[in-house]
Structure formats: structure tokens, C-alpha cells
Amino acid sequence: MILILNGSPKKSGKVATLLRAVEKGLKEKGHKVEWINVYDLKIAHCIACMKCRPDGRCILPEDGGHSAGDKIAACEGLVVGTPTHWGNMSAQLKMLFDRNVPLFMGEKPNGFPIARQKGKPALIVTACSTPLALQLHCCRKPGGHKRRAGGTPLRRAENKGAACPSGHKIHGEDTSTLS
Numbered sequence: 001m002i003l004i005l006n007g008s009p010k011k012s013g014k015v016a017t018l019l020r021a022v023e024k025g026l027k028e029k030g031h032k033v034e035w036i037n038v039y040d041l042k043i044a045h046c047i048a049c050m051k052c053r054p055d056g057r058c059i060l061p062e063d064g065g066h067s068a069g070d071k072i073a074a075c076e077g078l079v080v081g082t083p084t085h086w087g088n089m090s091a092q093l094k095m096l097f098d099r100n101v102p103l104f105m106g107e108k109p110n111g112f113p114i115a116r117q118k119g120k121p122a123l124i125v126t127a128c129s130t131p132l133a134l135q136l137h138c139c140r141k142p143g144g145h146k147r148r149a150g151g152t153p154l155r156r157a158e159n160k161g162a163a164c165p166s167g168h169k170i171h172g173e174d175t176s177t178l179s
């Protein structure tokens with residue numbers, strides 16, 4: 001089963017439309033597909049108790065965070081769709097991931113992360129609305145991060161050729177660093 005997570009609050013917005021096209025293609029290839037509208041799930045927020053790290057499962061009462069996590073664990077392939085919200089994934093999708101950390105990441109005794117979904121085919125689908133000119137203005141100029149929110153950064157954010165929110169690559173390499 002291939003699992004599609006629609007992380008947009010909209011069921012027929014841009015992300016959902018893109019995901020429908022992916023779903024169609026998967027079905028045409030004979031895959032069994034399941035679709036979850038993440039915003040329909042009742043998910044309590046992560047309380048940061050860290051108990052899931054040793055236990056392997058969230059200790060909160062069973063809710064949509066557990067059921068969707070079980071589907072992610074069971075699927076043979078994962079398609080994650082999210083609109084860009086504040087330059088990141090949507091809040092409810094983030095909540096789902098916060099509630100399922102051990103599903104995605106373990107830790108070696110020395111603290112190094114273990115990728116628990118390694119080898120599972122995955123696809124990320126996203127959409128945003130910032131015009132390219134504004135992205136170039138914000139991403140490329142020193143201090144662009146300050147102009148966006150008016151804050152004073154603690155550290156300098158540097159975008160070394162990473163894809164801008166719309167997916168437009170500025171350089172060939174795909175790395176993003178905080179220094």
C-alpha cells in the first residue's frame with residue numbers, strides 16, 4: 001500500500017490537486033493507495049515528554065497521531081504533500097511528525113540519528129505562492145531573513161544554492177546551512 005498524506009487544510013487546493021495526479025498515476029500502475037487528509041485527524045499536540053524515545057510509541061491516549069503513524073509504518077511507499085507555511089510544512093503535518101519521532105528516527109548510543117524509514121520510496125509534493133522575484137530578493141541578499149520578519153537574528157542564515165520555497169534552484173548544489 002502506498003500512503004498519501006495531504007498536509008493541506010484544503011481538500012481541493014493546489015497540494016491536493018497535485019496529490020490527486022500522483023494518486024492517479026500510482027493507481028494506473030496497479031498500486032493500492034490510501035489517502036489521509038491530515039487536517040481531518042484528531043491529533044493532540046506532542047507534550048515533549050521524550051517517553052517515545054525509549055518506548056517507541058507515544059504515551060498519549062490513542063488518537064489520530066497513533067493511527068496515522070501505524071499506517072506510515074505499514075506502507076510500502078509514502079507520498080507527503082504540504083503547502084509551504086512560513087517556509088516549512090503545515091502545522092498539522094508537523095504535529096503528526098512530532099508525535100511519531102521514533103517511527104522516523106532512532107538514536108545510536110553516541111547520539112547519532114538512525115534513519116528508520118531508510119529504503120522506503122518517498123515523494124514530497126509542495127506548493128507555495130511567493131513570487132519568484134521576492135524569493136530571489138529574500139533568499140539571496142545578505143540579511144534577507146531580517147527583512148522578511150523584522151527580527152534580529154541570533155545567527156546568520158545562509159542559503160547556499162538550496163531550492164527556494166517554490167522549488168526554483170538558484171545554484172546547482174542543494175545544501176542549506178545555518179552558520
Ligand SMILES: Cc1cc2nc3c(=O)[nH]c(=O)nc-3n(C[C@H](O)[C@H](O)[C@H](O)COP(=O)(O)O)c2cc1C
Nearest residue numbers: 008010013014015083084085086087127128129130
Ligand atoms: C499560514 C500560511 C503560511 C504561508 N507561508 C508561505 C510561505 O512561507 N511561503 C510561500 O511561498 N507561501 C506561503 N503560503 C502560501 C501557501 O503556501 C500557498 O497558498 C499554497 O499554494 C497553498 O496550497 P494549498 O492550496 O494546497 O493549501 C502560506 C499560506 C498560509 C495559509
